Amino acid sequence: MANGIIADRNRVLTAVVDESGWSTAAPASNAQVLPLKLTARSTVAGTDGSPTVLRGYFDARYPITYAGLFKTNLKQSGRYRLRLFSDAAFSDVLFDTRDAVTGVDRRVMPSLYDWRQLRYAAPNLLRGDLPPEDYALYPSNVHVVVPLVRAASFQWDIVGSGFDPATGDDVDFNEVGYAWASDSVQFEINYAYGGNDGWNPTDEIKRTPGGGVYVEPGVGYRSSEIPLDYITKLDGDSLFDLSKRVSWNQPVVWLPNVDSAQDLFRYGFIGQRRDSFKKTWKTYQLDGATIQIEEITT
Incomplete structure (x- = not known):
């Protein structure tokens, strides 16, 4: 048995997004529309003290049980934080992915492998994520399952440099192809x-x-x-x-x-x-x- 979900009716499509910190040539509003290759690009990569912020408010309060980021250029070691708010002023928090005990944000890539699958001295030994040469084979998506809330706004905080999928080299900006927040059938x-x-x-x-x-x-x-x-x-x-x-x-x-x-x-x-x-x-x-x-x- 497993608990699956299918989400539709993306509420980010009609949200008013904040363009602060995003390139005028690749604005944050690019993350509201398809195709995925039409990405939003931040002016610089997010850091602990100054994360890349993607946020917006909806035209009404909507039930939200799922949120995601698709076709990003985030590295496996990158971290993110999602908050959902009851108001358009981003002040009354309904949901927060940050660990309430440790204060640590979630990693882009979870540990995928059992320790028996890992090889001694491999670059993914400690984190248990994908070998670097395999990471570019997958789209760097972020999925967050949310206990049901009625949200009026959302905010993603992104920390970590991006990478070029073609070369694997670090780049000093973050990209998001598509952002999502909606209810779902579970x-x-x-x-x-x-x-x-x-x-x-x-x-x-x-x-x-x-x-x-x-x-x-x-x-x-x-x-x-x-x-x-x-x-x-x-x-x-x-x-x-x-x-x-x-x-x-x-x-x-x-x-x-x-x-x-x-x-x-x-x-x-x-x-x-x-x-x-x-x-x-x-x-x-x-x-x-x-x-x-x-x-x-x-």
């Missing part, structure tokens, strides 16, 4: 009935006369087929409504297991629905369904 997934999280290369294999073979590289994407064989009728109805809202063209966020930061990084993504949504009537109180989602990569 449900229990029974993986005993199947389901898959996949990686789909789009490379094209070319064959030439005489038996030669070469490959045209493509941009791969993650996908998920989510089995919902036995969910409550209430969840089934909510997913039916969501499917009508987003159709195949609107973005959603898929998180497979809200209790595992490791699963959220590897298998969670922003994407779009694929295939038809069909709800199966199981009993008076239980429904079944299958949802397919493909990752948005650009």
Whole structure:
């Protein structure tokens, strides 16, 4: 069993964002729109004393159970803090990711590996995150699952230099491709009935006369087929409504297991629905369904 969520209706789209500290050529408002490659870029990288701040207020108070940052250039060792407020003045805090006991902010990359998977003297030995050469293979996304609050504004504080995915070199600015805050449909997934999280290369294999073979590289994407064989009728109805809202063209966020930061990084993504949504009537109180989602990569 695992507790998954699908989020839609991103409230950041219509928020009024603060442009302070962001480049005029790549303003903070870029993080409100797709495509992901149209990034917002800070003027300098965030530090402990002066973090990069992405904040805005909504046109009303909205229920929020999920927030995220997509297609960032944050390093694994970077840290972030998210706060949600009940007012547009960013003063009355409803939710804060900062550890209330230690005062430490969350790392961009959680520890992904069991100690038995790590190699002596490897660069990721102490933190347990990805080997540096593998990190650029994943989009540097940040996922935050929020206990239900009705928020009027949000603020992200980002600390740490950025990196160039092409070279791995440090850069003195932070980038965010897309920011998200919304409610979500949360449900229990029974993986005993199947389901898959996949990686789909789009490379094209070319064959030439005489038996030669070469490959045209493509941009791969993650996908998920989510089995919902036995969910409550209430969840089934909510997913039916969501499917009508987003159709195949609107973005959603898929998180497979809200209790595992490791699963959220590897298998969670922003994407779009694929295939038809069909709800199966199981009993008076239980429904079944299958949802397919493909990752948005650009």
